[in-house]
Amino acid sequence: MLQLNDIYKVFNEGTPDEKVAIDDISLDVKKGDFITIIGSNGAGKSTLFNIIAGKMYPDLGEVLISDQNVTGLPEYKRARRIGRVFQDPMAGTSPTLTIEENLSIAYSRVKPRTLRPGVTAKRRAFFKEQLETLGLGLEDRLRAKVGLLSGGERQALSLLMATFTKPDLLLLDEHTAALDPSRAALITRLTKEIVEREQLTTIMITHNMQQAVDLGNRILMMDKGKIIFEEEGARKKHLTVTDLLNEFGKMKGTELSDRTLLGV
Numbered sequence: 401m402l403q404l405n406d407i408y409k410v411f412n413e414g415t416p417d418e419k420v421a422i423d424d425i426s427l428d429v430k431k432g433d434f435i436t437i438i439g440s441n442g443a444g445k446s447t448l449f450n451i452i453a454g455k456m457y458p459d460l461g462e463v464l465i466s467d468q469n470v471t472g473l474p475e476y477k478r479a480r481r482i483g484r485v486f487q488d489p490m491a492g493t494s495p496t497l498t499i500e501e502n503l504s505i506a507y508s509r510v511k512p513r514t515l516r517p518g519v520t521a522k523r524r525a526f527f528k529e530q531l532e533t534l535g536l537g538l539e540d541r542l543r544a545k546v547g548l549l550s551g552g553e554r555q556a557l558s559l560l561m562a563t564f565t566k567p568d569l570l571l572l573d574e575h576t577a578a579l580d581p582s583r584a585a586l587i588t589r590l591t592k593e594i595v596e597r598e599q600l601t602t603i604m605i606t607h608n609m610q611q612a613v614d615l616g617n618r619i620l621m622m623d624k625g626k627i628i629f630e631e632e633g634a635r636k637k638h639l640t641v642t643d644l645l646n647e648f649g650k651m652k653g654t655e656l657s658d659r660t661l662l663g664v
């Protein structure tokens with residue numbers, strides 16, 4: 401479904417600030433995979449997402465989505481196929497617009513332009529139905545400005561906006577990290593429900609190792625622009641946080657004191 405072939409990305413090449421952010425990464429993501437990615441700060445996780453989404457281009461290597469080479473395709477041309485949720489609940493929605501206006505913009509972005517713009521009765525009914533699946537009562541607040549919502553409600557709306565059009569690929573960029581524990585648990589539960597219900601191919605970056613072992617069928621650990629550990633299927637299912645810390649220590653040649661690097 402998504403193929404990354406020998407991706408390499410360097411920032412500030414040839415200067416004292418030169419930084420190899422992605423160092424020859426290849427990855428084959430199959431339809432229906434749910435991959436969690438963990439790694440120390442600066443490991444290259446967000447850069448990898450930016451390259452997949454088309455926000456940045458790799459210096460070397462190819463990005464293929466459903467066998468189509470999209471390496472040089474700009475972000476807006478991939479937007480129909482990729483849904484993305486960011487860490488900041490403020491990033492995915494517009495505060496001055498209402499819930500239904502936000503949903504309408506997300507909907508129009510991916511649906512053919514022949515549809516009438518604005519919020520039609522039919523669309524409103526569809527939005528209500530979608531909002532009901534969140535179980536937060538937002539379906540009764542369609543005309544409320546999004547700026548009035550709590551961080552958790554706003555992130556739930558961002559998640560819905562990124563997924564209700566059934567993208568080929570869902571990218572979750574530490575999307576629960578800025579929320580308090582109970583809100584983070586809510587968004588984690590909703591993520592699980594939506595991904596399973598819509599059978600979305602998903603990649604999630606997280607600093608929460610428990611979340612990384614609990615969710616998904618594959619796990620990747622990144623360090624210094626490389627994938628240093630990966631597991632999938634039954635072996636992933638039985639993986640524990642302690643196993644991960646031991647792996648990380650082994651790769652780094654250090655003891656568990658490195659756990660702070662993983663944000664545990």
Ligand SMILES: Nc1ncnc2c1ncn2[C@@H]1O[C@H](COP(=O)(O)OP(=O)(O)OP(=O)(O)O)[C@@H](O)[C@H]1O
Pocket residue numbers: 411412419420421439440441442443444445446447448
């Ligand atoms: N636009 C940029 N210009 C220069 N350097 C950059 C740029 N973007 C990222 N970097 C550098 O590339 C490296 C990888 O950054 P990236 O943000 O991908 O890491 P990350 O794994 O997402 O880290 P974190 O967990 O802290 O968010 C870092 O050293 C970062 O400072």
